[in-house]
Every structure is written in structure tokens, then in C-alpha cells.
Amino acid sequence: MGTQLDSAKSVFRLGLFRDFPTLMHYRDFGGYQALAKALAGSPEAVIGDIGAAGLRGRGGAAFPTAAKLQMVRDNPPGERYVICNADEGEPGTFKDRFIMTHIPFQLLEGMTIAAYAVGAAQGFIYIRHEYPEAQETMRRAIAAARAAGLLGGDILGSGFSFDIEIFSGAGSYLCGEETALLSSIEGKKGRPRLKPPYPTQSGLWGRPTLINNVETLANIPPIVDRGPDWYRALGTADSHGTKLISLSGDVVRRGLYEVPFGTTFREIIDNCGGGVRQGRLKAVNIGGASGVVVPPWELDCPLEYSACGQHGITIGSGAVFVMDDSRSILENVRNRVDFFLHESCGKCTPCREGLRQAGRIIHRLLAGNAVLADIDNLERYTRTMQNAAFCGLGQAAGNSLISSLKYFRGEYEAMCRDRGEAAPKEATA
Amino acid sequence: MSTQRQSVKDIVTAPAAGQAALLQALLAVQDASPENYVSEEAVNEIAHLLGISRSRVYSTASFYSVISLKPRGRHIVRVCINAPCENAGKQAVLAALEQELGVGLGCTTPDGRFTLEGVSCLGACYMSPAIKIDNQLYGDLTAEAAVAIIRRCREEENIGHTA
Ligand SMILES: Cc1cc2nc3c(=O)[nH]c(=O)nc-3n(C[C@H](O)[C@H](O)[C@H](O)COP(=O)(O)O)c2cc1C
Ligand code: SF4
Numbered sequence: 001m002g003t004q005l006d007s008a009k010s011v012f013r014l015g016l017f018r019d020f021p022t023l024m025h026y027r028d029f030g031g032y033q034a035l036a037k038a039l040a041g042s043p044e045a046v047i048g049d050i051g052a053a054g055l056r057g058r059g060g061a062a063f064p065t066a067a068k069l070q071m072v073r074d075n076p077p078g079e080r081y082v083i084c085n086a087d088e089g090e091p092g093t094f095k096d097r098f099i100m101t102h103i104p105f106q107l108l109e110g111m112t113i114a115a116y117a118v119g120a121a122q123g124f125i126y127i128r129h130e131y132p133e134a135q136e137t138m139r140r141a142i143a144a145a146r147a148a149g150l151l152g153g154d155i156l157g158s159g160f161s162f163d164i165e166i167f168s169g170a171g172s173y174l175c176g177e178e179t180a181l182l183s184s185i186e187g188k189k190g191r192p193r194l195k196p197p198y199p200t201q202s203g204l205w206g207r208p209t210l211i212n213n214v215e216t217l218a219n220i221p222p223i224v225d226r227g228p229d230w231y232r233a234l235g236t237a238d239s240h241g242t243k244l245i246s247l248s249g250d251v252v253r254r255g256l257y258e259v260p261f262g263t264t265f266r267e268i269i270d271n272c273g274g275g276v277r278q279g280r281l282k283a284v285n286i287g288g289a290s291g292v293v294v295p296p297w298e299l300d301c302p303l304e305y306s307a308c309g310q311h312g313i314t315i316g317s318g319a320v321f322v323m324d325d326s327r328s329i330l331e332n333v334r335n336r337v338d339f340f341l342h343e344s345c346g347k348c349t350p351c352r353e354g355l356r357q358a359g360r361i362i363h364r365l366l367a368g369n370a371v372l373a374d375i376d377n378l379e380r381y382t383r384t385m386q387n388a389a390f391c392g393l394g395q396a397a398g399n400s401l402i403s404s405l406k407y408f409r410g411e412y413e414a415m416c417r418d419r420g421e422a423a424p425k426e427a428t429a
Numbered sequence: 430m431s432t433q434r435q436s437v438k439d440i441v442t443a444p445a446a447g448q449a450a451l452l453q454a455l456l457a458v459q460d461a462s463p464e465n466y467v468s469e470e471a472v473n474e475i476a477h478l479l480g481i482s483r484s485r486v487y488s489t490a491s492f493y494s495v496i497s498l499k500p501r502g503r504h505i506v507r508v509c510i511n512a513p514c515e516n517a518g519k520q521a522v523l524a525a526l527e528q529e530l531g532v533g534l535g536c537t538t539p540d541g542r543f544t545l546e547g548v549s550c551l552g553a554c555y556m557s558p559a560i561k562i563d564n565q566l567y568g569d570l571t572a573e574a575a576v577a578i579i580r581r582c583r584e585e586e587n588i589g590h591t592a
């Protein structure tokens with residue numbers, strides 16, 4: 001699926017592993033060299049390499065991974081955990097699923113190296129319920145790694161021990177939020193907790209816990225094996241390495257693509273996706289349901305943390321969803337508001353009520369019953385939600401609303417009953 | 430009845446249940462139930478075996494959309510309702526499924542075979558619109574293809590029953 005990067009410049013080499021998730025195959029291509037190298041050196045050296053590579057979290061918040069490893073490592077001696085966040089709930093995203101089904105051993109190797117770096121003996125992979133095939137592949141991979149002495153006691157004769165359990169989610173998007181995920185493993189409702197304390201200090205069962213995304217952890221073996229310099233050379237001065245892009249919507253070739261940082265969104269759509277399938281490009285949703293909706297003229301922005309920040313683009317999970325000019329922005333925003341309304345845990349008022357009000361207004365707009373003042377109210381509710389919501393769900397839920405109001409306000413206004421009175425004529429045409 | 434009780438016990442106390450037991454126990458008990466749900470007796474038994482209150486088990490069970498406390502069909506048909514699938518023609522697929530099954534979203538066919546549900550992104554948006562029947566994923570669907578899949582499921586189950 002999709003075109004793949006030359007394997008010398010690729011972190012994932014997905015093309016090599018299409019239907020061969022066997023340990024032997026992975027080792028034939030250099031798999032587990034990184035673990036041997038890491039175990040022969042110190043945990044500090046591993047963290048040093050990851051820091052020098054400039055790896056940042058791929059789960060959405062782009063937090064520097066080495067700093068997180070160091071925080072967990074710095075705790076007083078005692079039990080600690082490594083958790084791989086494989087909840088991948090962001091609609092339009094399928095990269096973590098592909099890592100798990102195609103290169104499961106790269107994920108296990110990355111987790112094992114991370115565990116060595118922080119001094120953990122037990123790991124969990126929290127995989128969403130919608131991915132039974134990924135759960136099955138990861139279970140088989142864990143068994144194979146154990147049988148080969150790559151998991152369990154005294155790994156590769158180093159004296160270091162580490163084992164991994166699979167934990168299945170149960171259909172809650174919110175459980176991808178790291179503290180909700182902890183509650184879920186502990187057998188409670190998957191509701192977020194107050195931070196601080198951060199999981200790095202007080203995580204699973206109150207113990208220090210490293211939580212990283214699947215893609216983040218799978219980046220670790222190539223960094224350790226080929227070195228930080230090789231890794232840094234893949235991206236730009238600002239953002240290092242590569243990013244997996246889940247490309248969907250109205251393009252010729254939907255699929256999973258690995259691109260170096262610095263690639264523009266237009267290049268992703270045109271070169272990877274083969275351009276828009278029919279009609280003209282109208283809008284692109286970047287970063288999934290919690291991401292933004294942008295018009296074509298923003299697409300020359302490079303995929304890079306600083307540039308995207310300046311353009312108000314959320315890289316998020318790396319979902320790129322393309323809409324041609326037959327699509328209604330309002331229908332698409334309604335779909336996202338409905339999604340968040342369903343996934344909100346209702347714990348705080350700004351999110352619960354903000355989404356309910358936003359949902360009402362959007363449905364009223366689509367029914368042709370709204371007035372222009374509703375749009376201003378919609379904007380106000382959304383801003384309150386972004387600023388005052390307790391967790392990242394409510395804070396991000398407004399991104400598609402605010403960005404679509406910024407770029408496609410005319411479409412909102414055209415749906416209002418009193419549009420002729422205030423809006424300029426050409427805007428309503 | 431006693432076999433059902435036995436199986437709940439086996440699941441909850443199996444070594445694989447590990448430290449993180451409650452949610453995994455609920456899922457496993459549900460998977461083992463022919464009606465795809467967690468019964469009241471099963472809740473009582475899980476609470477007893479894990480040494481926690483029934484209300485704690487209910488509180489967790491009711492939070493997660495995958496866990497059902499009501500009986501469902503033998504097969505769960507899940508239709509992805511997120512934007513990539515919606516834009517790619519989910520509505521037509523859903524309408525065809527509703528017509529073929531004779532029930533709406535959230536409902537079970539009178540013969541107890543199928544429950545039709547909406548689901549969030551299945552991670553298959555490179556082949557939207559997508560649905561899942563039990564653990565099997567189907568993508569690039571049309572209304573006709575979706576109906577054909579349901580009919581094939583019925584036939585396979587009929588063959589299974591007579592074999
Ligand atoms: C509502 C919500 C959902 C999230 N879902 C996911 C998810 O599915 N996968 C993920 O890796 N991170 C998710 N996150 C981010 C995690 O809280 C956390 O930042 C991440 O797992 C850290 O890993 P990283 O540093 O490797 O990115 C979510 C955050 C929020 C607020
Ligand atoms: S922001 Fe939404 S999901 Fe997060 S705690 Fe508040 S109500 Fe729950």
C-alpha cells in the first residue's frame with residue numbers, strides 16, 4: 001500500500017515487511033541489533049542517543065521523548081512501568097495499526113530499549129478494541145520474542161529482564177488520553193486525572209510510568225542502531241526524522257505513507273496521493289477529528305513542528321483527510337461535533353455543555369433555521385471550551401470548528417435565514 | 430447455567446488475566462457469551478471473584494461502549510460513522526444494511542443473528558467506507574457489496590448449523 005521511502009532513508013521500511021511479520025524476517029533486516037547495542041551500553045547512553053536524535057512524541061503533543069525517559073529514570077529506585085499507547089482513536093488515522101500488523105517486532109524492540117533506559121521490568125500495550133488483528137499479531141510477536149530470549153528474564157544474557165502484556169481497550173476514544181488510559185488499565189472508568197502529578201512520577205498504580213505512542217517507540221531501534229546523526233539528516237533543522245501519514249478522502253491513492261519532515265502537505269497530497277480524484281481540492285483536515293480544517297492555500301506549509309505551529313496547523317497523529325469541492329464543510333464539522341459529543345465523558349461543563357450547544361447550532365444551521373447571531377455564539381462556546389475544558393479532548397474538540405469558521409465562514413453564513421440582511425451579497429452567492 | 434458460571438470463573442482467574450483484571454475480564458466474558466453481553470449473573474460472579482463491589486463492576490462496564498449489559502445478536506455488524514467513511518458513502522451502506530437486516534442502528538434482528546451498531550474509525554480509512562462483522566474488516570463497500578456480505582454470513586451460518 002502506497003509508495004515507500006528508500007529503506008536507507010526510512011525509519012519503518014514498511015515496504016520490506018508487508019506480509020512477513022516473523023521474527024526471523026525482522027532479524028534478517030537488522031532487527032534486534034539495536035537492543036544488543038543498547039544492552040551493551042548504559043541506559044544513559046540510550047537516552048543520550050534519543051535526545052541527540054531530537055525524537056518527539058508522535059501521539060499528538062510532540063513532547064521530547066528523551067526528556068520523558070529521563071524523568072521516569074530519575075525517580076527513586078522502585079517499580080516502574082512502560083506503557084505503549086496503541087489506542088489510536090483519532091478518526092482518519094491508521095499508522096499504529098500498520099506498525100503493529102507489519103513491524104510488530106520493531107515496536108517490541110523499541111519498548112524493550114525504552115524499558116532498559118528507564119529501568120522498568122513490566123510493560124503494557126493498550127490496544128483499542130477495534131483492532132483485534134493488531135492484538136492478535138502483537139500477542140504472537142510477544143510469544144516469539146519470549147521464546148527467542150528477547151523478552152522475559154535475562155534478555156540476551158544481559159541480566160536485564162522485561163516482559164509485556166497486552167491490554168484491550170473497550171471503545172472509548174478518551175482512553176487514549178494518558179491519564180484516562182491509566183485509569184482504564186486499573187479497571188476504572190476511563191476518565192482523565194488531574195495533572196500534576198504527571199504519569200512520569202505517579203502513573204499506573206501510583207508508580208512512575210513512561211507512556212509513549214506506538215510510532216514514537218518504533219522510532220527508537222533505528223535511532224539506536226543507525227545513530228542520531230543518520231536520523232537527524234532525514235528531516236529538517238527544526239524537526240528530525242520521518243512521519244507516518246495516514247492519507248484518506250478524495251485522493252487517487254489513499255494509504256499510509258512515510259515522509260521526511262519538511263515535506264509539504266501539497267506534496268503529500270499530490271506525490272503520495274496522486275492528487276484529488278475528481279473535482280477540485282476544497283479543504284484538508286489535518287490531525288484527525290481534533291485537528292484543523294484548512295483551505296488549499298495553506299498546503300505549502302511544510303510538515304514541521306514550528307512551521308505548522310505558525311500556520312495554526314495541528315500535526316497531531318498525522319492524519320490527512322482530503323475533501324473535494326463536492327463536500328460540505330458544515331456536514332463534516334457536524335460529524336466531528338457529534339463524534340466528540342459521543343466521546344466526551346461529561347466530567348466538566350465547558351466540554352459537555354459546549355459540545356451540546358455547538359451540536360444544536362450546527363444542526364440548526366444545516367436545517368436552515370439558524371440566524372447570523374448563532375454563528376457568533378458558536379464561536380464563543382467553542383473558545384470557552386478550548387480554554388476551560390479539563391482535558392485535551394474538550395480543548396481540541398473546537399479546532400475544526402474554529403478553523404472552519406476562520407476559513408469557510410461564508411459557508412456558515414450562507415445557511416442562515418437572515419443572511420441577506422448583514423452579509424455582503426457576494427458572500428451569500 | 431453452571432457451564433456459564435464455570436467459564437466466567439475460568440476467565441477471571443486465568444493466569445492470562447494478569448494484574449489488570451476487571452476490564453479484560455468483562456471483555457473476555459462478553460466474548461465467551463453467545464449473546465455477546467455481560468449478564469447480571471456474570472457481573473455478580475466477576476465482583477465475587479475479584480473481591481470488588483457489584484456497583485464498581487457496573488460502573489466500569491457501563492462506561493465502555495463495547496461492553497453490553499443487554500443481550501445482542503450472535504454477530505455484531507459495526508458500521509464506521511466517522512468523517513472519512515461518511516464522505517465515502519457510509520450513508521448508502523448503512524441504509525442497505527438496515528433494509529437487509531430489517532433493523533436500525535443499535536437493534537438486533539428478531540432471529541437473534543445480527544446486531545447493527547455504529548462505531549468510530551476502524552483504522553481502515555484507506556478503504557472507506559468500512560464495516561466490521563465480528564472481527565472481520567470489509568472495505569471499499571457499496572450498498573450491494575454490503576448486502577452480499579450479510580447474505581454470505583447467513584449462508585455460512587446455515588451450513589455450520591447443518592454440518
Ligand atoms: C482525547 C485524547 C486522546 C488521545 N489519544 C491518543 C491515542 O490514541 N494515541 C496516543 O498515542 N496518544 C493519544 N493522546 C495523547 C496522549 O495523552 C499522550 O500524550 C501520548 O500517548 C504520549 O505519547 P508520545 O509522547 O509518544 O506522543 C490522546 C490525548 C487526548 C487528550
Ligand atoms: S474535557 Fe470533556 S472529556 Fe475531558 S474531562 Fe472534560 S468532559 Fe471529560
Ligand code: FES
Nearest residue numbers: 509514551553554
Ligand atoms: S473513518 Fe471509517 S475506517 Fe476510519
